[in-house]
Amino acid sequence: MDKFRMIFQFLQSNQESFMNGICGIMALASAQMYSAFDFNCPCLPGYNAAYSAGILLAPPLVLFLLGLVMNNNVSMLAEEWKRPPGRRAKDPAVLRYMFCSMAQRALIAPVVWVAVTLLDGKCFLCAFCTAVPVAALGNGSLAPGLTPQELARLLARVPCPEIYDGDWLLAREVAVRYLRCISQALGWSFVLLTTLLAFVVRSVRPCFTQVAFLKSKYWSHYIDIERKLFDETCTEHAKAFAKVCIQQFFEAMNQDLELGHAHGVLVTATAAPAATDNAGEEREKLHGIMDQGSVNRLLTSWHECKPPLRLGQEEPLVGNGWAGGGPRPPRKEVATYFSKV
């Protein structure tokens, strides 16, 4: 267990190595899943191709979706995409960056599955055993004596050694070797192409749009952190709210009970300062939001109208502003809030 904890700590030491670690783990999991899977070719003419295509394509799709689902940032992307603009304009470049980085990570496990499937060869063998060139590999002179359906039925049994009975036409090992060789060649070509593509994308990016990349990286990280900090602040607020609520309840109960008892006044007098000290501290944490309606309004406002990315100035009040009272100082910054952010 210590070993795992240390590996975990090492991987978490910075964000990039953590994500690389996750990718490595998913790749290993994908390879392990394949080796644990019991491939079972039906050895029937029509069904072979369907089964193999299913094995080659369905698990990668599932793994891709699983990779997206397990990524916490998917909900962040969805939130950022669907939120109303409010006072903070949406930046499509940031959304694209977030989607691309998530998709890249989620593609690793499917690619590993497809590569391992092709390099192993069983799937390809099952799919294309009926397309083997009998004339070139076996006794081609005997082939015309069979109808196409009989030939197909015979060749479809190549992946199943215990029921194959066509050795007089084509040696089973020859066909298996031939198809596995092609499958492995395809597998390695696929691996080479994928790594080439990844390399080109990674190396060519700094030649173009480096500034846009830096900005998107910063703001996507910012959105993530802001969401987490908002949740933390809300949790603290909820805790403080609950504490104050409970304290008030106890005080109210206390007062109710003491209305019936005369000597209780002295008790409250001595207990009050301590209680108000604690209550004061907790009230500070509430930032003035002290009832259900305000909390609901705060949460609605956070979603519908995120604050602009501009600090150090006072916010203009929504609605009519001051409806009375003294003269307000003229606000010069109002115009800039509604300019393009």
Add this chain to the structure above:
Amino acid sequence: MDKFRLLFQHFQSSSESVMNGICLLLAAVTVKLYSSFDFNCPCLERYNALYGLGLLLTPPLALFLCGLLANRQSVVMVEEWRRPVGHRRKDPGIIRYICSSVLQRALAAPLVWILLALLDGKCFVCAFSSSVDPEKFLDFANMTPSQVQLFLAKVPCKEDELVRDNPARKAVSRYLRCLSQAIGWSITLLLIMAAFLARCLRPCFDQTVLLQRRYWSNYVDLEQKLFDETCCEHARDFAHRCVLHFFASMQREMRARELRQDTAGRDPEPPEGPEASDGPDGGSGKAHLQAISSREQVDRLLNTWYSSKPPLNVASSPGLWGGGLSHRAATVAPGTRLSQHTDV
């Protein structure tokens, strides 16, 4: 466990050690990959050579690209190569140094694969069994040429009924394996000698230039990492203040709403400034981060970092290199250029 911890700490101590660690990991993965790969020679005339040579060369190419991908410094190198000059001159020597170190590390895993394949012999036997000269072996004297070709093509497949338990097959196979292992060991010896000579003789040439380039390439990498970390810290600080600011503004808004509902005669309370709710923040030592507090400023910061990296001189105060501020900039600038290159 202490051993592992020390190992991890050692590998994380500098970017070079991290790269070395990744290189070793990739080499280990290559060995595992080779041993778990199920070699399957087709034993057909034209396909043998393609399969054998393909297996000898394609995985190394893919591993080479993986080595380049896994190495952070390849991206650092391309960034340093393509950045605008700005206030900091570019030194092609540094870029060449990083390039050569990246290439050396990326070549380790492919070489491991090639050497394993040659020392094992299966690839070589599969690729070249059809090109063996039959006259070297007496067993082929009474076979027609086409029979000989068919036989030779099936030599890599031990279990094939044509060549099973045939002494001729064993002879050809042994011959090719011996050749393959000889080539493999020769290449190993050559590589090790070349590495040894390069290591020993390097101090005889350009040692100071090498030291400078190693220093500055390490610096460039570390600077980029630190910039990313500082951006993360800044984003965290920014987000924290933004959230608190939001809570404070909600409070003000609700207070204003209450006041509007109250009688007009009462004096309005002065709204709390953001400084009050940001009290705990203001006390923290992050004054330099608080100056940057809007989207446009952050974008401008990132743009400037890319298009105009600061000069390598921290003796002067910042602000002198913000585009053409004063006459002092002109006198300081040549000094900053010289400090980057110590003349030998």
